[in-house]
Amino acid sequence: MGFAAASAALGAVRVRFAPSPTGFLHLGGLRTALYNYIFARKHKGCFILRLEDTDQSRVVPGAAEGIEDMLEWAGIPPDESPRQGGPAGPYQQSQRLSLYREAIELLLEKGAAYRCFCTPQRLELLKKEALRNRQTPRYDNRCRHLSSQQVAEKMSQGVDHTVRFRLKENAEPFCDLIYGWSRHEVASVEGDPVILKSDGFPTYHLANVVDDHRMHISHVLRGTEWLTSTSKHLLLYRAFGWDPPHFGHLPLLLNKDGSKLSKRQGDIFVEGFAQDGCLPEALLDLITNCGSGFAENRMGRKLQDLVKEFDMGRIERHSALLDLEKLTEFNRIHLSQRIGDETLRPQLVAELQAAVEEAYGHQLVDRGVLEKPYVEQVLLLRRGHVSGLKDLVSPKYAFLWIRPSVSHEELQTISVEAEKIGMLVLRLLERPVATLTTEELSKDLRQLPEQIRGTPYSSVMKLLRLALSGQQEGPAVAEMMVSLGRREACARIQRALCR
Missing domain, CATH: 1.10.1160.10 (Glutamyl-trna Synthetase; Domain 2)
Structure with a gap:
């Protein structure tokens, strides 16, 4: 039993994400890929990445690899892809041209397709005429009526041509998984579409139908912009004599103001x-x-x-x-969830160590700040307060990694009671309490001015912040002390008082 037959017999769910490698993966594409991945995992099926690169003029070098890289980064790697391989490959349409030629011959034999010899100039004139008459441009199906003798004569002359699909009236309705019953009479509003270009490459309409059949795709989940084309694709399935997959069209992802996402x-x-x-x-x-x-x-x-x-x-x-x-x-x-997960935290520690080394390596007098226990403590204490590791190496949190060079004289410019303030704070930090909390420290620090005449609370905080970080502006003093830890906070205050 062949691969496709075996899949059909088992009723396997197989979905695909089929972007064009014409640039970087964007959020709309990621969302489509994600819904396909989720659907596959929900039904214990297979998620396939297929690259639709038949428009070679628009292919961007490296884009194909970049798309797969980003799917892997996002945690939704394909089960079958150009990189992973698989039983239904190859997974790039430019490598499947023989399959499309075979499909074209079948449609030509059945009379479901025909060769079109209209020049680009004639097609452009048709378009301009329609626009001048305020009509929707469409092909007039002229070559549909050529006799076999006329076709043979033009072929013998080597005239460039495309192949068009012969649209039929009375398109069958279909039940979309999201939008429900739908039908679009494409033959009454469109001319026969090109399915094979003059360069031998298929258009989307032919390639996606052939590939979905060959790869035995069971469900097609794609953007709603393809909803009106589905009737056309179903006509192709009928012409081939193939059973179509189930279709579900995902609503668009728009900006907050309702405008379209734009590259x-x-x-x-x-x-x-x-x-x-x-x-x-x-x-x-x-x-x-x-x-x-x-x-x-x-x-x-x-x-x-x-x-x-x-x-x-x-x-x-x-x-x-x-x-x-x-x-x-x-x-x-x-x-915050990653930090709280003991299995994921070591990776965060390693990433933060590397980020600190990159940002402050040449300034690290005390390299003990790179040791795992300290870095892990920083993560746990800052959990829920920062949105990314890069925040922890920003100037705001530089005090976590760099010991300031602050002298006693600098502290005295803020308050002549600098030494007394420092000793009182050291006494607070050296108390035999189980934990050092921001709330308790804040409460104790607010009581300091009562023991120091002539120095307001704001000046006390400015002095302590300078001793701890070398800056007079920044995070709350209690928050800084907790982040640094009891031992490091004491060391910095003592160092400033002794300089």
Whole structure:
């Protein structure tokens, strides 16, 4: 039994994500891939990446590899792909041209397709004439009526030609998994479409039908922009005598203001989010949270939650509005989850160590700040307060890694009671309490001015912040002390008092 026959017999769910390698993977494409991946995992099926590169003039070098890289980064790697291989390969359409030629010959033999010898100039004139008459441009099916003798004569002369599919009236209705029953009388509004270009490459309409059949795709989940083309594709399936897959068209992903996502925006490419330190699970959570298809939308869902809660019947027909301003909060929640997971935390420690080394390596007088216990402590104490590791190496948190060079004289410019303030704070920090908490320290620090005449609370905090970080502006003093830890905070205050 062959591969396709075996898959059919088992009723296997096989879905595909089929982008064109004409640029970087963007958020709309990631969302389509994610829904396909979730559907496959929900039904213990197979998720396939197929690259539709038949328009060679638009292929961007490296884009094919980049798409697969980003799917792997996002945690939704394909089971079969150009890189992974598989039983239905090859997975790039430019390597499947013999299959399309075979399909074309079959349609020509059946009379379901014909050779078109119209020149680009004639087609452009048709288009201009239609626009001048305020009509939708369409091919007039002129070559549909050529006799076999006329065709043979032009072929013998080597006249360039395309192959067109003969559209039929009375397209059958189909039940879309999301939009319900639908039918589009394509023959009454369109001319016969080109299915094989003059360069020997197929158009999307032919290639996707042939490939979905050959790869035994059971369900096609794609963007709603292809909904009106589905009747055309079903006519092709009927012409070949093949059973079509089930179709489900996903509503568009739009900007928060309802405008279309555009590659020209520059901030919708997945690679940019990855380079910026975004967590993949945060991005997946965001693009599903703004849509539908799940029991409830809540922040903090992991991929396994999305698979478990997914319900095709819950996908709504209206477009999903993407609010990228919320990504920071999604990232904060998912970073907090990673920090709290003992199996994932070591990787974060290693990443933060590398980030600190890169940002402050030449300034690290005390390299003990790179040791695992300290870095892990920083992560645990800052958990829930930062949205990304890059925040922890920003100037705001430089005090965590660099000991300031502050003299006693500098402290005295803020308050002549600098030494007394320092000794009182050291006494607070050296108390035999189980834990050092921001709340308790804040409460104790507010009482310090009562023991120091002439120095207001704001000056006390400015002095301590300078001793701890070398800066007079920054995080709350109690927060800094807790982040540094009792031992390091004491060391910095003592060092400043003795200089």
